[in-house]
Amino acid sequence: MALAVTSSSKVISGSGFPLSSSSSxxxxxxxxxxxxxxxxHVANTTLSQRRSFVKPVNAEPxxxxxxxxxxxxxxxxEVEEKAEVVEEDFEQLAKELQDASPLEIMDxxxxxxxxxxxxxxxxxxxxxxxxYAHLTGRPFRVxxxxxxxxxxxxxxxxxxxxxxxxxxxxxxxxxxxEVQGLVRSKGLFSFYxxxxxxxxxxxKVRPLRRALKGLRAWITGQRKDQxxxxxxxxxxxxxxxxxxxxxxxxGSLVKWNPVANVKGNDIWNFLRAMExxxxxxxxxxxxxxGCEPCTRPVLPGQHEREGRWWWxxxxxxxxxxxxxxxxxxxxxxVNGNENGASAVNDIFNSQNLxxxxxxxxxxxxxxxxxxxxxxxVLYAPWCQFCQAMEGSYLELADKLAGSGVKVGKFxxxxxxxxxxxxxxxxxxxxxxxxxxxxxxxxxxxxxxxxDVDSLMAFVNALR
Numbered sequence: 001m002a003l004a005v006t007s008s009s010k011v012i013s014g015s016g017f018p019l020s021s022s023s024s025x026x027x028x029x030x031x032x033x034x035x036x037x038x039x040x041h042v043a044n045t046t047l048s049q050r051r052s053f054v055k056p057v058n059a060e061p062x063x064x065x066x067x068x069x070x071x072x073x074x075x076x077x078e079v080e081e082k083a084e085v086v087e088e089d090f091e092q093l094a095k096e097l098q099d100a101s102p103l104e105i106m107d108x109x110x111x112x113x114x115x116x117x118x119x120x121x122x123x124x125x126x127x128x129x130x131x132y133a134h135l136t137g138r139p140f141r142v143x144x145x146x147x148x149x150x151x152x153x154x155x156x157x158x159x160x161x162x163x164x165x166x167x168x169x170x171x172x173x174x175x176x177x178e179v180q181g182l183v184r185s186k187g188l189f190s191f192y193x194x195x196x197x198x199x200x201x202x203x204k205v206r207p208l209r210r211a212l213k214g215l216r217a218w219i220t221g222q223r224k225d226q227x228x229x230x231x232x233x234x235x236x237x238x239x240x241x242x243x244x245x246x247x248x249x250x251g252s253l254v255k256w257n258p259v260a261n262v263k264g265n266d267i268w269n270f271l272r273a274m275e276x277x278x279x280x281x282x283x284x285x286x287x288x289x290g291c292e293p294c295t296r297p298v299l300p301g302q303h304e305r306e307g308r309w310w311w312x313x314x315x316x317x318x319x320x321x322x323x324x325x326x327x328x329x330x331x332x333x334v335n336g337n338e339n340g341a342s343a344v345n346d347i348f349n350s351q352n353l354x355x356x357x358x359x360x361x362x363x364x365x366x367x368x369x370x371x372x373x374x375x376x377v378l379y380a381p382w383c384q385f386c387q388a389m390e391g392s393y394l395e396l397a398d399k400l401a402g403s404g405v406k407v408g409k410f411x412x413x414x415x416x417x418x419x420x421x422x423x424x425x426x427x428x429x430x431x432x433x434x435x436x437x438x439x440x441x442x443x444x445x446x447x448x449x450x451d452v453d454s455l456m457a458f459v460n461a462l463r
Contacts, residue, residue, distance in 0.1 A: 090254060094235040098261070103132050105236050105258040109219055110138040113254070116216035116246065118143050120208075121169065123154040123279055124289040126221025127161060128267050131276050132258060133219075134165055143170040143211050147203035148179065149291040157279040164277050172207040179203065189293060196294060196309050203291075212243045217254040225263055226288070226305065234260045264304065301450030303388035310448075312428070346411075347381045347390050352397040354408040358419070361410045364435055365423065365442065373463045374406045374435040375455075376442075378420055380413035383429040389450040396455045405463055434462050 097105050109117060110133065118141035119129045133140035144158065162169055182190070182202050191199045212218060222234045237256050245253030259267060264287070271278060281289055285297025287304035298307040356364065356376065364374060377393060379386040397407040412420035413429070420426035424433065425444045432445035432455070445458050 090237050090239050091235075094237045097236045100236070102128075102258040102262060103135060105256065106132040106219070107136045107138065109217065109237070109256040109258065110136055110140055113217040115139070115141070117141065117218060117254075117256070118170075118211075118215055119219045120144070120221070121161070122221070122289065123150065123157050124221075125264075125267050125271065125278065125282070125287075126259075127276055127278060128259060128271055129219055129221050130161065130165060130167075131271070131274055141170070142167060143172060145204050145207050145211075146171045146173050147291050148174065149203065149293060151281060151289070151292045151295070153279055153281045154289065157277070160277050170211075172211045174203045174207050178206070191294065191309075192311060195312065209243060212240075212245060212253055213248075214246060215253065216245045216247070217256060219256045219258065221259060222257045223259050223262055223264065223267070236260050299447075299449045299451075300454065301389050301392045301452075302448060303385050306385055306388075306448070345381060347387060348377065348379065348393055348409045350394050350397050352401040352407060353394070354406060356408045356410045358410075358416060361408075361424070364408075367435075368438075368440050370435060370437050372404055372406050373437050373459075374408055375400075375459055376408040376410055376433050376435065378410050378412040378424055378426050378429070378431040378433065380411065380429045382413070385428075386430045389430060392450055392452040392455065395452045396459075399452070399456065400459065405459060432458075434459065436462055 097108065100108075106129070119133060121127070121130060121142050121144045123144065130140075130142060133142075158169060161167075179202060182199065186194075186198075218240075224234055234257050236258065237254065239251050240253040240255040243253050244250075270276075279286070279289060285299075286295065286307060287298055288308050289295055290308055294309050296307050296310060298304055354360075361376070364370070364376070375396075377386075381387075393407075400407050410416075410420075410424075412424065412426055412431070417426070420431075424442070425431065430450075432450075433442040434445065435442045443462060445455070447454060447458070
C-alpha cells in the first residue's frame, strides 16, 4: 500500500513505503529485510490477543530437499524460540482508553503499529481522523475506497485533503470484472430493487478486504451515536471480528475507533476550531456520505443514517464494512430483538400520549365516525429513526394536549408487524397515520420531515 506522505517524506529502504512526518527530514538507512512469520491462530478469540513474530529473512534456513534434516529442524526451532513475542489484551486496553481523548487514542494506535496501520477515510467528517493523526506528529497512512459511484464533490474533497496535509491517499478500487458482471446482469441501479448488500460487497467490502490484508491494524471514524442500532457498543479498540490482517487468520487485525465516544456535534466543533477542510456536500444537508445513488441529505427530525439507503428498512443501514457490529441477521435483533426476546426500553412516553394495544388500534381503524381525530405513530423502540424523532413527537403531543386531537403510539414490530403492513400501511419505521373524524381509512404522512412544525402542519391541514 502507498502511504499518506507529507512534504518532508522519505521511503524506508526495502519497504517501498514513504512515511509522513511533521518533523525535519530524516535519513533512514537500510538495516536489513524483515518478514513476519505465520502467526499461529489464537485458540480463544475472546481473549482479544495478538502475537507477532519478527525475524530477519536471512536467519531462516534454506531447505534444498523435501526431507528436512533433523539438525536443520533444531536450528529452526531455536530461531523461533529467540523471536520476539508481543502480546496485548485489547479488551483491557479498550477499558484503559475508555475515557481517553481521540488524540490520545490516535497517538497510541500510531505508536503501537507504526507503518502497519492506516486510516480509512470516506470523504466525510472522518477527516477529523487525519487531523488528529497530523497533530500527533507521527507518520501515518491513509486509504480510501473508490467505488466508482462517488459524488463529484467527494472526489474534489479527496484532492483538497491531499494538498492540505501534503499526503497521498491510497485508493482501493473494485474488481472490474466483478463490477462488469453485476452491471451486465442486473443493471446500474439494481440495489433499488433487491437491496444494496450485493453492490456494496462488490464495490466496497472486497476492496476493503484486500486493503486490510496488507495491514496489522486500521483506524475508522465509527461513533456510537452514528447508528444507535448497530454502533452503540463500539469500543475505542478491538480485535476485528470480521476481517483478516497481514499475518492472516482470526485475530490478526486490530481495529481502532478513536472517536467512538465523541458526539457528532463535538466532531464538527473540532473541525471548525481547527479550520479543517470539509466536503462541500455537508453544506447541502448531507451528514453521512457514501455513493451518489445511495446518499441524500437528511431532513429536520431525521437521524443522520436515514440519508443512506433511504428506500430500505432500518435493519439494512450497514454496507458491510463494519458488519462485525451486527449481532444478528438484522438490526432488530441487535437492538433488542423485534420479537421481544430481549428487554428494550420503550420510547414515546408521555402523559399526553396514548399507548394503543392491538385491540385499540383495530377499533380505531374500524370507526367510520370518530369523536376526535387521532395521530398515531407506528414504531419499534429499537429503531434508531424512531428514536431520532422521539423529541419532536413528544413536543407534538404536548402542543396538541386539549386541542381535540388525540396523539397515540402503536408498537408495530415483532408479532404485530405483519398486521401493520397489511392493515396500517406500514412500510418502514416510523410510519405516522392520521385518523380523521369522518373518514374510514387513515391518512399516511408521506413526508420525511419529522420536526414538530412539519407534523403540526400535517395535523392542521387535516383536522
